[in-house]
Amino acid sequence: MIRLTRRGFGGVVAGGLATATFARSRAFAQGTRVRVGLLSLTSHAPSIIAAAKGYFAEQGLDVEFVSFQAAQPMAVAIASNDVDFGVTAISGGLISLAERGAVKVIGGALQESTDVEGQKILVSKAAYDSGVTTPTDLEGKRFGITTAGSSFHYMAHKIADGEGFARDTMELVPLNGVPAVIASLRSGQIDAWSIVPNIAGGLVASGDVVEIGEISDYIEDYQVTAVFTSSRMAAEEPDTVRSFLAGFARGVDDYNAALVDQTMSEEEVVEISRMIHEYVYTDRPFEDADSAIRAGAMRVNADARMNLTSIEDQLAWFVSEGLVPADASIETLVDTSLVETY
Amino acid sequence: MPTESRDTALHKENWREVPLQKTTRRAPDSGKGGSGKGDLRPVPFRGGGFTYTPRGLISPLVFIALIGLWELGSQTGFISPIALPAPSAAFGAFVDLVRTGTLWRHLEASLFRLIVGWTLGTAIGVAVGLAIALFSVMRAGLSPVVSALFPIPKIALLPLFIVWFGIGEGSKVATILFGAFFPTVIATYGGVDNVDRNLIRMGQSFGLSWLSIVRKIIIPGAMPAILSGFRISASIAIVLLVAAEMIGAQFGIGAYILMAGSLFAIEQLIAGVAMLSILGLTISWLIGRAERYFLTWRT
Numbered sequence: 001m002i003r004l005t006r007r008g009f010g011g012v013v014a015g016g017l018a019t020a021t022f023a024r025s026r027a028f029a030q031g032t033r034v035r036v037g038l039l040s041l042t043s044h045a046p047s048i049i050a051a052a053k054g055y056f057a058e059q060g061l062d063v064e065f066v067s068f069q070a071a072q073p074m075a076v077a078i079a080s081n082d083v084d085f086g087v088t089a090i091s092g093g094l095i096s097l098a099e100r101g102a103v104k105v106i107g108g109a110l111q112e113s114t115d116v117e118g119q120k121i122l123v124s125k126a127a128y129d130s131g132v133t134t135p136t137d138l139e140g141k142r143f144g145i146t147t148a149g150s151s152f153h154y155m156a157h158k159i160a161d162g163e164g165f166a167r168d169t170m171e172l173v174p175l176n177g178v179p180a181v182i183a184s185l186r187s188g189q190i191d192a193w194s195i196v197p198n199i200a201g202g203l204v205a206s207g208d209v210v211e212i213g214e215i216s217d218y219i220e221d222y223q224v225t226a227v228f229t230s231s232r233m234a235a236e237e238p239d240t241v242r243s244f245l246a247g248f249a250r251g252v253d254d255y256n257a258a259l260v261d262q263t264m265s266e267e268e269v270v271e272i273s274r275m276i277h278e279y280v281y282t283d284r285p286f287e288d289a290d291s292a293i294r295a296g297a298m299r300v301n302a303d304a305r306m307n308l309t310s311i312e313d314q315l316a317w318f319v320s321e322g323l324v325p326a327d328a329s330i331e332t333l334v335d336t337s338l339v340e341t342y
Numbered sequence: 343m344p345t346e347s348r349d350t351a352l353h354k355e356n357w358r359e360v361p362l363q364k365t366t367r368r369a370p371d372s373g374k375g376g377s378g379k380g381d382l383r384p385v386p387f388r389g390g391g392f393t394y395t396p397r398g399l400i401s402p403l404v405f406i407a408l409i410g411l412w413e414l415g416s417q418t419g420f421i422s423p424i425a426l427p428a429p430s431a432a433f434g435a436f437v438d439l440v441r442t443g444t445l446w447r448h449l450e451a452s453l454f455r456l457i458v459g460w461t462l463g464t465a466i467g468v469a470v471g472l473a474i475a476l477f478s479v480m481r482a483g484l485s486p487v488v489s490a491l492f493p494i495p496k497i498a499l500l501p502l503f504i505v506w507f508g509i510g511e512g513s514k515v516a517t518i519l520f521g522a523f524f525p526t527v528i529a530t531y532g533g534v535d536n537v538d539r540n541l542i543r544m545g546q547s548f549g550l551s552w553l554s555i556v557r558k559i560i561i562p563g564a565m566p567a568i569l570s571g572f573r574i575s576a577s578i579a580i581v582l583l584v585a586a587e588m589i590g591a592q593f594g595i596g597a598y599i600l601m602a603g604s605l606f607a608i609e610q611l612i613a614g615v616a617m618l619s620i621l622g623l624t625i626s627w628l629i630g631r632a633e634r635y636f637l638t639w640r641t
Binding site: 072075093094097100102109148149172173174176183189190222322 | 377423424438500501504508517588589590591592600601603604605606607
């Protein structure tokens with residue numbers, strides 16, 4: 001989902017597999033060295049802002065960014081201690097790694113909230129013309145997902161639950177990447193999809209796709225992405241983890257103020273947008289990237305607060321679908337001692 | 343073919359002692375040689391080197407030893423369960439597949455794609471390869487096209503394949519078809535180019551028709567290269583199965599592997615990969631049988 005935005009626009013990314021390219025951040029005075037996994041997405045902006053404004057340095061951290069093309073390789077890199085922190089959607093892969101005692105969710109990041117535009121439910125023009133005009137009509141339709149156990153899979157089933165039709169009446173088509181889902185939706189080979197507003201906006205504007213609803217109607221306060229670290233880090237270096245979360249939280253405040261609540265002055269917003277542009281939409285000129293960064297920014301939880309209710313609901317869904325071992329528990333997945341939960 | 347019969351004759355006499363008389367009679371200067379009648383002695387047959395003898399037991403033993411070591415490493419904790427699951431755990435995942443019956447749905451879907459894609463790909467590939475090899479116009483026109491298209495990763499074209507062939511079976515079969523086609527073309531025309539020129543000239547001297555030469559000399563002569571091309575294209579087809587099943591496949595071994603990968607269910611991942619290996623071994627065995635059948639003339 002959000003984590004895939006850049007790939008969606010990049011389009012050329014083949015398969016989205018484990019090629020990690022290393023990008024060094026500007027070196028600060030020596031502190032504890034931590035490596036932060038980064039996808040080139042606006043949802044990763046809080047870390048970028050915190051590094052650029054020196055919030056991590058103030059916490060005594062010397063942050064190095066490691067770029068990834070997809071969330072799954074980043075999760076595996078954190079499990080193998082090649083990267084220390086990352087932000088990604090709660091996926092089957094992440095839960096499975098947590099169950100194996102390799103990673104731990106330590107905080108919340110992107111969340112659906114009623115006051116900000118959230119993820120959209122889209123249908124192809126052909127499906128819309130044939131009468132799929134509300135999410136109720138999705139029964140028996142083909143819904144695009146990237147992989148089994150992805151957030152798209154979860155959202156599709158939550159729509160089915162909300163509308164009261166059986167989950168398996170919807171045909172879920174795994175397409176392994178956002179570019180493929182977009183291609184399939186635009187050419188009408190799948191009927192429906194759900195995606196973050198900035199991608200949805202572009203698709204609707206193209207005229208091939210129609211918006212028929214919002215995910216927030218079906219999933220209350222959906223905790224879309226979470227901050228996670230390796231189990232080793234959480235157990236052995238809690239101080240480093242706290243310092244990271246403190247720096248991250250200040251980045252979150254700036255991000256929300258600049259792009260979501262728009263309480264900052266225009267100059268400050270441009271300054272932050274420039275910081276983000278160093279890592280996101282780098283293949284576009286700044287003027288173009290600036291509007292893309294501003295459009296469809298979703299709220300990131302202040303202080304990395306975590307909606308445990310939503311995470312529990314997601315875990316219960318993964319277990320009910322047999323995507324993760326039946327004995328997967330919230331305790332092994334989440335460390336609740338570091339941030340406020342609700 | 344005279345050369346052929348002589349070779350077999352020699353081969354039959356493998357390691358049998360050949361009386362000197364027989365060989366000297368064949369030698370052109372045997373009349374002149376006055377090397378005394380008394381020292382006639384047997385000469386051992388010196389050919390027949392570099393042939394392999396089948397050793398049936400070794401290959402299963404290697405597999406058993408490797409898997410045994412791996413299991414031992416996992417049991418003792420030397421291999422972390424996150425890095426690599428134990429073979430027994432992977433086997434457990436496989437047993438689950440059998441028990442739930444999904445194995446057959448996966449196999450059925452994948453075998454259909456493999457068989458249709460590979461058969462069409464190699465059939466068209468052999469035809470195009472022969473055309474390139476036999477007709478200069480085709481060679482000039484098509485061989486650069488083949489060279490230009492071969493290195494394109496078919497996975498990179500997947501989004502386009504969706505638009506061209508749909509997300510049904512079309513794009514999957516097409517991916518495998520293209521993967522099998524190019525190596526077959528190259529193996530085929532390479533094989534034809536390497537057919538013994540003397541044999542072709544001999545056919546021409548004997549006044550064989552063009553078609554006869556192609557049918558009786560060129561195609562059998564190129565067969566070893568074509569069959570080893572099949573080995574490569576079959577392996578490529580299996581490799582591409584995973585890529586093909588990235589798009590819209592709910593069943594299939596590749597889809598199963600991809601799902602296991604995205605869920606980080608590594609036992610299932612290894613079970614799926616092992617199935618591909620077994621598929622590869624089976625196909626290699628089948629091609630071995632085909633080689634034995636088509637290449638009996640070579641002995």
